[in-house]
Amino acid sequence: MDPRDSKNAIRAVLFDFDGTLTGPGSLDFNVMRKAVGCPQGRPVLEFINGMASQQKRTAALQALDAFEAEAARKSRPNDGAEEILEFLRTRGVKVGIISRNSLASIRTALENFRRIRMEDFSVILSRDDHFNPKPSPEGILAAAEILGIPVSQILVVGDFVFDVEAGFKAGAITAFLTNRGSSHPCAHPSDFTLEHLGDLRDIVSLL
């Protein structure tokens, strides 16, 4: 993929939230799984949605919300997150968030950012928007629609294989963020691999 090709010029960057815009480890997925009784290795939202009893589903979602709220309060911006968001906005590249989190926890976590506010994002899609969560491409396609930008000109950045898979299925450009080795290795090929969010400058600067 050559980002200098005008068909591929990146006009928007959609970021995953946890471990991408916030520092890795903000949300301990193993502890979260325990809190809702989800077996290790299973994605939590799908596990909860598959529960037969409505009552148990509601209780599990409440436990998940409480867990996320606490993690969001303690979270910090990822290294270089505020700088790259400002850089992209100055370059006229729109920024957005696509997350499996609740909107409330995204709002709480953004309160710990000093230079970036919720209003700086052109689109924020969370699980409250009731799209099938990543790795489904639904959220990314909806964001492209809201932004009015062809999905082929959108870069999807995330620290987990679901982010890359969702971006790939949607037809977006994908970048996997390794967080210098903190992210779980990504089994799906991505167009770009970033060690650090600051590496995004090189990709966007090629335009």
Ligand SMILES: [Mg+2]
């Ligand atoms: Mg993540």
